[in-house]
Amino acid sequence: MSTYKVRAGDGRFISMTADEIRRDLIEGSEDAADRGGIPPLEENEIDRLLDLFLDQAGVVGVQIGNQVVSTQDGGDHRINADAGSCGLALAIGRIQELHLHERAFGQDTIELGHIDYSYKAVRPIVAQEQSYVEHALLTTTSPLMYGAMPNLGLYYAPDGPYANPSDLLPAGKVKEALAAQEEASLHAQRDIVYVGTRLADSGLDAMNLDTSGSAGDADFLASLNAAEELKAKRPDLGIEMGMASEFVLGMHGRLSYKGERLAGMYPHDQVRMAEAAGVDVFGPVVNTNTRRSTPWNVARAVCFVKACVQAANIPIHANVGMGVGGIPVLDTPSLDAVSRASVAMVEIARVDGL
């Protein structure tokens, strides 16, 4: 029986028959449907995904006219920095990196960001970041975003002023752990709003609240409250909210926004919260299971994102990168997997951008 090369979730090539690929596609879709309480993919959608994986071309693409915009996150240090596991360490400056993204790579938005990529770290040096925003605006034409993470982890000991829930919870100090998260969430909100208003005053087009929810529901709440406050203070400032994972972890468990409990929310509910906060573009994340095949992961990711798109009234730019959106966990995401996941997101999930 003929076999086809596909990637496993950890990036290795594996061989599967067409029947095995179809089975994984159905199981991936059903897993998302079961967890998220959403409909599984339709049979014709499974058929289209099967076509994508049976096509053994190195790269696949969408039909002319079906292209979508691409927004870039991660700041301006992908090319000029070496973060150990990513980055090229080319000897160019931050503004030159933006020029490369805009003029060589054809990104539809460009993004500045501090190397630490956390709003807390940006607050004390925001004046310097303002000057970078102003210099970038003078020499680029693409919408300029500023990206960083709420990163609540930086607000807990030993890096911040609040006791660490990761220490308190295992010790059974539940009340203290909940209080620490509530305080840290408010602190992060203040930092994001401070940085956002200062950068907006320098002419910034949009903020990216990236990896929202990475430290759980208090982290997501900080992003939502900050977005709402920023929109009230600077209505012309665009806000993109990118998530950290498909599921809002209940590190607190009882936090709510607009009367809805945040813990346990999947992308189709997360986007409703983001909209209510005034967010303009939402970036759902679906995590990759390294032990399942790329067909399983892509079908699962597309199923979640399709439900998110259907629930949304704002543009959806799905995250497709290392370990998310069906892409294997590899330092440099493989083009065969990235292009298949991207086509599936556009044609089946009907995303507005990537």
Add this chain to the structure above:
Amino acid sequence: MTEQELLSAATEAVVAANEEKACEVAREAVSLGLDPLRVINEGFTPGMREVGDLFERGTMFLPEVILASEAMVAAVAILEESLPADQREKTAGSVVLGTIEGDVHDIGKGIVATLLRVYGFEVHDLGRDVPLTSFVEKVAETGADLVGTSALMTTTMVGQKALEKMLKEAGLRDQVKTMVGGAVVTQYWADKIGADAYAENAQEAVAKALELAQG
């Protein structure tokens, strides 16, 4: 209350994370002269299993899991008082746990530590950015059954491989099972470095730890 009703009440008290109710059920079981081990195994333990399932499904969250665990521990303590010393519950095993040197991500590791305690393990949580020598020293000091390491970066996961070597050099590798996890860690990596187990998430880490500790 019949015996069956009491067992159901024990399960419900744990799922509701209601320590007061769980203790009340335990006291009633003792006063009725019921077999304490049966009440633990068929009443309270299924409740904790259901809590684990609800956590896995994303409908119950870490603080609630801890409260449920405390309810169970308090109830079991009451029941154990009427058991002979040799039948009292022993720990499921001893685990040395930490985020590998150079890596400061500890939320996932903290969840694993919590759930391991919930399931009866004695956990020596060394924290984050833990020097490899500290893992070796703690294993030697405690005679732990398992050592679990978490890595969230490709630059730090190599420490898990180095730890395997250091445990061998210290003559401890045959006495301790190794478990690895973290966002960038995979089954393939675990196999490659010779770790005994890999877990995708906290619930699976507990299942693997129970399997290794019993094995």
